[in-house]
Amino acid sequence: MDEKKLAIIATKGTLDWAYPPFILASTAAALGYETQIFFTFYGLQLLKKDVSDLKVSPLGNPGMPMKMPFGPKWFRDINWNIPNAVQAIVPGYESLATTLMKMTIKNNGVATIPELRSLCQEADVKFIACQMTVELFGFEHSDFISGIEFGGAATFFEFAGETDICLFI
Amino acid sequence: MDFNKDLDARGLNCPLPILRTKKTLNEMASGEVLRVIATDPGSVKDFAAFAKQTGNELLSSTEGGGEFTFFIKKK
Numbered sequence: 001m002d003e004k005k006l007a008i009i010a011t012k013g014t015l016d017w018a019y020p021p022f023i024l025a026s027t028a029a030a031l032g033y034e035t036q037i038f039f040t041f042y043g044l045q046l047l048k049k050d051v052s053d054l055k056v057s058p059l060g061n062p063g064m065p066m067k068m069p070f071g072p073k074w075f076r077d078i079n080w081n082i083p084n085a086v087q088a089i090v091p092g093y094e095s096l097a098t099t100l101m102k103m104t105i106k107n108n109g110v111a112t113i114p115e116l117r118s119l120c121q122e123a124d125v126k127f128i129a130c131q132m133t134v135e136l137f138g139f140e141h142s143d144f145i146s147g148i149e150f151g152g153a154a155t156f157f158e159f160a161g162e163t164d165i166c167l168f169i
Numbered sequence: 170m171d172f173n174k175d176l177d178a179r180g181l182n183c184p185l186p187i188l189r190t191k192k193t194l195n196e197m198a199s200g201e202v203l204r205v206i207a208t209d210p211g212s213v214k215d216f217a218a219f220a221k222q223t224g225n226e227l228l229s230s231t232e233g234g235g236e237f238t239f240f241i242k243k244k
Contacts, residue, residue, distance in 0.1 A: 027184040030188050030223075031219065031222045031223060108182055109182040109208075110182045110183075111181075123191075
């Protein structure tokens with residue numbers, strides 16, 4: 001059986017959206033897929049050496065439950081529906097939501113982004129950073145983790161054209 | 170059931186039980202058996218799918234007391 005192939009385009013640079021590309025890529029690698037992720041636009045944030053500043057925003061995100069990761073069960077079950085107008089005006093609201101999300105992630109035994117990212121690299125998932133976006137956003141190659149390649153759309157298609165699965169995230 | 174190696178994946182969530190299993194299997198010889206204990210309810214379907222796609226044989230999959238036990242024979 002020929003090795004299956006998976007290509008992912010990662011375009012989001014928030015803590016929540018950092019998960020799907022790394023979860024799918026690491027799992028695919030474990031299943032024997034040859035896997036590449038092309039990081040473009042805000043997705044580049046996921047390749048920075050320091051990803052501790054990735055944030056999640058509940059603002060304008062009605063699908064995101066706002067539940068407390070601590071306290072008695074009845075308290076943790078409350079979904080705090082805070083109006084967008086209030087979220088927008090409270091300084092540090094995004095940082096607070098991010099801290100709570102990180103607690104929830106830890107409580108649930110979900111891996112951290114640096115952990116999943118290094119599991120991908122250990123499993124030979126190839127990371128390609130979009131060189132155009134690197135320049136557009138004023139990044140330096142030294143801002144990123146080692147072991148990645150820099151390329152453009154043509155580089156992506158060279159691999160993507162031969163894949164069994166191709167996802168845009 | 171006899172097994173050669175044991176993996177404790179309790180408290181871990183998707184995709185970590187599968188990733189740790191794959192990593193542990195890499196260190197084992199063909200025909201050896203790995204026992205995995207997990208608490209992630211999603212792992213029941215995931216281990217069946219993992220076995221099917223990688224060719225490692227899932228010898229048994231059982232549940233008891235909120236824990237899921239899998240015996241996997243390396244291809």
